[in-house]
Amino acid sequence: MIHETTFRPVPRDHAGKDVGPAACGWQPIVCRPTPWFLPLTAVVVVASVSACGGSTPNRGPRVAVHGAVTLDGRPLQAAVIAFHCGDAEHEVIVTAEVENGRYAIEASDGPWAGQVRVAFHPKSIPEEQFDAAMEEAARRRRPPKLTVMEIPPHYGSQPAWTIQLTEGDDNQFDFDLTTGR
Helix, strand or coil, X not given: CCEEECCCCCCECCCCCECHHHHHCCCCCCEEECCCHHHHHHHHHHHHHHHHHHHCCCCCCECCEEEEEEECCEECCEEEEEEEECCCCCCEEEEEEEEXXXXXXXXXXXXXXXXXXXXXXXXXXXXXXXXXXXXXHHXXXXXXXXXXXXXXXXXXXXXXXXXXXXXXXXCECCEEECCCC
């Protein structure tokens, strides 16, 4: 960004110490954009928005999806399920929280119909919960008590399942994760 700027020297006393603008009545430095800056910014923003909208392929309809998730036969208490839609160049990932072994995504926020790859990731601990646990641990001088759900890494590094989502169908998919492969 180019500015039209007026520079003024820093005022000093006879010993060479800075005395500042308030002490000597100096005016502040004035910076203002050049006349062409705002129109140029508007052109860049419009071009960026239209380019992003124009380069996104038509993905078709979004669909609702729901189901159950277990880990070693028991409901998975907390995790994130990720639906990888599209090819590598135009991939979009739609996520939902798994709580008490269940997940559900409405069609308005859901993945696109078609072939979708599915992966699982640990759910993040809310910052407030983490901070409270750390404060409690410091006060008690003991390690923090945090419950972290471990998701086996092979379910998150690469999508473990490929499913077919169809418009107008129930799209219920249940997943059984295991700690061993």
